[in-house]
Amino acid sequence: MTLDQHDDDTSEDVDNWIKIYKDYLQFRIIPANNNEARVLRMKASRFTIIDGELFKKSSTGLLQRCLKRHEAGMVLRDAHEGECENHTNGRNLSLKILCLGYYWTTLRQDALDYAKKCDACQRHAPVIHQPFEHLHMSIPSWPFMMGNGHYGKNAINTRIVGVHVGHE
Known part of the structure; x- marks a missing residue:
């Protein structure tokens, strides 16, 4: 179901x-x-009305026209499958719509x-080539385990001695 296929009751609630x-x-x-009144007063400072249409002021200064549900569906379709048909992912699609100058709350x-x-x-x-199952971690026991298989203070104090074999 697309955005513009909602019945009038839910569309009015969403566009409220x-x-x-x-x-x-x-x-x-x-x-x-x-x-709610306090939140509305704070958020309303970012909105303005021009010729009866509501616009949101973006952080860059661009006025973004606030769209109703059925208009949003058309803008989504045009931006995603329009003349260029670039089929961007959801995040880039929302950013593109914001740059085009449109806004709605659930964009x-x-x-x-x-x-x-x-x-x-x-x-x-x-295609994602990852295993269907999480990898299992194996816990290495070597660095701090003593010879008898127990962890302890002596395991840290032991020294590892390396032997250097010279070449002739």
Whole structure:
């Protein structure tokens, strides 16, 4: 199921964050819960409204348009399978979308999920040649074990003597 195939009830719940920020920025409406109101006031400083659209200010100064669920699905599809068809992985896909000037709250997770579901990406992904089972560690007993097989203070004090055989 893609992002734009959700029914209207869940889509309205997911897109509710845009309405909360718009209500705060336009009319100063805050939630009843004090903690939620404090968090909203702090986060709202990064948002602005231009011509009725909500934008987020990125750390680089770029204004990123805040998208609703159905718009996000189209942007994901275009960025991943668009004209260039570069089929980047989820992390790079989310960063590319941010650089294109779009934002929504679940961008990173949606990009990861979208890349995992892409058939072409799965067919041409690199094959991992690792064992299916974790390697078992063998504990070396040599350096600190005494001749009788016990660890102890004397095991550290023993000296290892090397013999040098000269060449003629």
